[in-house]
Amino acid sequence: MMKNNETIYLKNRPKIIGSYSIVGPKEGKGNFGEYFDYVMKDDCFNEETYEKAERKMIETAIVGAIDKSRINPKDINMLIAGDLLNQIISSSYAARVFDFPYLGVYGACSTMAESMAVGAVMVDGQYFKNVVCCTASHFSTAERQYRFPLELGNQRPPAAQWTVTGAGSCVLSLSGEGPEISMVTFGKVIDYDIKDVNNMGAAMAPAAMDTMLNHFKNTKTSPDDYDLIVTGDLGKLGSEILIDLMEDKGIKLGINYGDCGQMYFTRSQNMMCGGSGCGCSATVFNSFIMKKLNEKKYKKVLFMPTGALLSTTATQQGDSIPGVCHAIVIESVKS
Amino acid sequence: MMKNNETIYLKNRPKIIGSYSIVGPKEGKGNFGEYFDYVMKDDCFNEETYEKAERKMIETAIVGAIDKSRINPKDINMLIAGDLLNQIISSSYAARVFDFPYLGVYGACSTMAESMAVGAVMVDGQYFKNVVCCTASHFSTAERQYRFPLELGNQRPPAAQWTVTGAGSCVLSLSGEGPEISMVTFGKVIDYDIKDVNNMGAAMAPAAMDTMLNHFKNTKTSPDDYDLIVTGDLGKLGSEILIDLMEDKGIKLGINYGDCGQMYFTRSQNMMCGGSGCGCSATVFNSFIMKKLNEKKYKKVLFMPTGALLSTTATQQGDSIPGVCHAIVIESVKS
Numbered sequence: 001m002m003k004n005n006e007t008i009y010l011k012n013r014p015k016i017i018g019s020y021s022i023v024g025p026k027e028g029k030g031n032f033g034e035y036f037d038y039v040m041k042d043d044c045f046n047e048e049t050y051e052k053a054e055r056k057m058i059e060t061a062i063v064g065a066i067d068k069s070r071i072n073p074k075d076i077n078m079l080i081a082g083d084l085l086n087q088i089i090s091s092s093y094a095a096r097v098f099d100f101p102y103l104g105v106y107g108a109c110s111t112m113a114e115s116m117a118v119g120a121v122m123v124d125g126q127y128f129k130n131v132v133c134c135t136a137s138h139f140s141t142a143e144r145q146y147r148f149p150l151e152l153g154n155q156r157p158p159a160a161q162w163t164v165t166g167a168g169s170c171v172l173s174l175s176g177e178g179p180e181i182s183m184v185t186f187g188k189v190i191d192y193d194i195k196d197v198n199n200m201g202a203a204m205a206p207a208a209m210d211t212m213l214n215h216f217k218n219t220k221t222s223p224d225d226y227d228l229i230v231t232g233d234l235g236k237l238g239s240e241i242l243i244d245l246m247e248d249k250g251i252k253l254g255i256n257y258g259d260c261g262q263m264y265f266t267r268s269q270n271m272m273c274g275g276s277g278c279g280c281s282a283t284v285f286n287s288f289i290m291k292k293l294n295e296k297k298y299k300k301v302l303f304m305p306t307g308a309l310l311s312t313t314a315t316q317q318g319d320s321i322p323g324v325c326h327a328i329v330i331e332s333v334k335s
Numbered sequence: 336m337m338k339n340n341e342t343i344y345l346k347n348r349p350k351i352i353g354s355y356s357i358v359g360p361k362e363g364k365g366n367f368g369e370y371f372d373y374v375m376k377d378d379c380f381n382e383e384t385y386e387k388a389e390r391k392m393i394e395t396a397i398v399g400a401i402d403k404s405r406i407n408p409k410d411i412n413m414l415i416a417g418d419l420l421n422q423i424i425s426s427s428y429a430a431r432v433f434d435f436p437y438l439g440v441y442g443a444c445s446t447m448a449e450s451m452a453v454g455a456v457m458v459d460g461q462y463f464k465n466v467v468c469c470t471a472s473h474f475s476t477a478e479r480q481y482r483f484p485l486e487l488g489n490q491r492p493p494a495a496q497w498t499v500t501g502a503g504s505c506v507l508s509l510s511g512e513g514p515e516i517s518m519v520t521f522g523k524v525i526d527y528d529i530k531d532v533n534n535m536g537a538a539m540a541p542a543a544m545d546t547m548l549n550h551f552k553n554t555k556t557s558p559d560d561y562d563l564i565v566t567g568d569l570g571k572l573g574s575e576i577l578i579d580l581m582e583d584k585g586i587k588l589g590i591n592y593g594d595c596g597q598m599y600f601t602r603s604q605n606m607m608c609g610g611s612g613c614g615c616s617a618t619v620f621n622s623f624i625m626k627k628l629n630e631k632k633y634k635k636v637l638f639m640p641t642g643a644l645l646s647t648t649a650t651q652q653g654d655s656i657p658g659v660c661h662a663i664v665i666e667s668v669k670s
Contacts, residue, residue: 099523114438188430190431
């Protein structure tokens, strides 16, 4: 084992045998609209509160992913999930309705990568046969927890991103058919002293750069080795910063690089710098990217969700915004 | 592999090669006072805010555990940590100062078990050689986040528990000397519809029972097979409830059963039902229990931290309090 090597290789290649995505109406009208499994008619999802709607979205995504994996829920060994709400209540309360063990994780908007990475290790090491991974975010719960009361109708600065209302889930298995997870590069917490809570992209870009550089170095690969390199929710500005940072390091990110947040909404939706939130990369991966992998349009994808690890308390106490990013390599099955 | 078996066996038996505990002055005067590595003179730990003090406690515990493990920090492959604060900022901000990957986890007061369980899998599966696990809680940060402003000097009902100000950390390794982790039983989220936020013990006891029953069944062991069976922070009332619940299931918990929260403070400290918080079981395990294991006074310990997965938002919206509990078996090295 290399010293302090952040990349692990999964020799049993856990298979993603099922995935599901559910989003809000605005997200349904975005660029990935046609790929989502379910588009809600309204953000409340027939619940009393937005928080309960987010919880129901997670339950729906988990049930949907298990259903599409065509395995018996009794054969699920574990749920690994997390979200943006304080004490990750959306995930923990959703876990109540399922009869399998639960691990709560928190990596802000990098949570889909964290849950998949831990799940892949559990499966690859043959500790468990089937693990469900899930995460979600909801504009209305995140906005009122992190920023302002929704009733305030606050203006949004140009660097702002829109928290995606959506949940994504997938089932990882030792056996079965589906794209395979071959490598994981775990990220460090990186802080470039960005303090603007309306500019998350700038705060997360350095973490994405650090993980990407380590991944390429450890795996001796380059951007050309992947059909798609996709970060989580750096947004228009953050992804531009990442491209610049990588170029400074001598690595050119070409047309096979994209950012889920930057691509999420259409121009006419005028979402400033794009989408953000755990649900951003989670719903893009568990819909569009999984479809392209299953169709073998993509043979090798480098999936890199990014997270801004702040809280309102930290911000109020003058702290900057640390970022983290984990990288997962998913490959379509050779035929 | 058994269907839906929550227990995993670690054939490489990750070794706990170093552990460290740091607590506040009140905790230092408690029953485990003599066993802690460091007792702070005041809860602020020379920081501007209690939140920054909690963060510094985590940094101190991690550095202390690595130092006692006598390995080079460069050889640490990963940090797995979590805490009670919104967006687990104490852990995530502490992670900034270390040059290894970070996984944030959240299991409320069961977090020490969750971080150790995930870390043990990472090490046992030989994905990483050395993993640091850590968690912490701070009375003053938890009280003002979950309950009332400290200035209010609110009265405490008899069922209340005192959030332990303390951080515990340990280093898990594939090689080296130390007590070994042989099994892990992951817990499900259990909700018995308890809504009294001042009676966490009652909310968590059913989860402890569920995990304990599954553990005994899966491993074909009974209470007599362990020198110590210790739950996290059920407190006086919660541990009584667990004893009753287990007796109803035909399993008698004897004198080898204890609860960290119930045992934490002295009678004269008058802490109602005892200690709670991530730091409760974390500091007891990483001081007293580790010492007894290293001295081989304990040959086999069943460590079962418990977590109440609520948030103020969930409580305000009328939700009950779900509980979770993970069980870890630690054995002293046979000589």
